[in-house]
Amino acid sequence: MRYEERIGLAVVDDVNDINLMVEEFARQQQLLTKFMVHGFLSGRSFLNAIKASPAEYAGAVMDFELGERLSGAQIAELAREYNPSLKIIVCTGYPQNYKKFAALNPELIIPKHNLYPMLHCIFDLLLNSRN
Numbered sequence: 729m730r731y732e733e734r735i736g737l738a739v740v741d742d743v744n745d746i747n748l749m750v751e752e753f754a755r756q757q758q759l760l761t762k763f764m765v766h767g768f769l770s771g772r773s774f775l776n777a778i779k780a781s782p783a784e785y786a787g788a789v790m791d792f793e794l795g796e797r798l799s800g801a802q803i804a805e806l807a808r809e810y811n812p813s814l815k816i817i818v819c820t821g822y823p824q825n826y827k828k829f830a831a832l833n834p835e836l837i838i839p840k841h842n843l844y845p846m847l848h849c850i851f852d853l854l855l856n857s858r859n
Contacts (some may be wrong), residue, residue, distance in 0.1 A: 734764045738788040740774045742795045753847045771803035778810045787815035787854045792825040801828050819843050
C-alpha cells in the first residue's frame with residue numbers, strides 16, 4: 729500500500745489522552761504504513777477537516793460528550809453528509825448515550841473503558857471495509 733493510500737481514521741475526543749492512545753497503539757502495532765490516525769479535540773475541527781477532504785477518512789471514533797454545543801452524534805451525522813460511507817465507531821463513558829447514537833447505525837458502540845482492548849477490531853473493520 730502506497731503512503732498516500734493509507735486509510736484515514738479520525739479520533740474525535742475532547743480528552744487528548746484518548747487521541748494519543750489510539751495513535752500510539754497504531755504505532756506500536758506497526759499499523760501506520762496502512763493507516764493515518766488524526767486526533768481532533770473538537771467536533772468542529774473534525775468537520776472542517778472532513779469537509780476539506782471527505783475521502784481521506786474511512787472511519788471516525790466519536791465521543792458523545794465533546795463539551796461543545798453539538799453532541800458527538802450530531803457531529804457524526806454532519807460528517808456523514810460529507811462522506812456517506814464514513815464508518816462511525818462510538819466510544820462513550822455514558823451508557824445512557826448508546827440509544828442516541830443508534831439512529832446513526834454505527835459500526836460499533838464501545839464503552840470508553842473498553843476502547844484499548846477493542847482497537848484491533850476497529851483497525852480490522854476499516855481494513856476489511858477497503859478490501
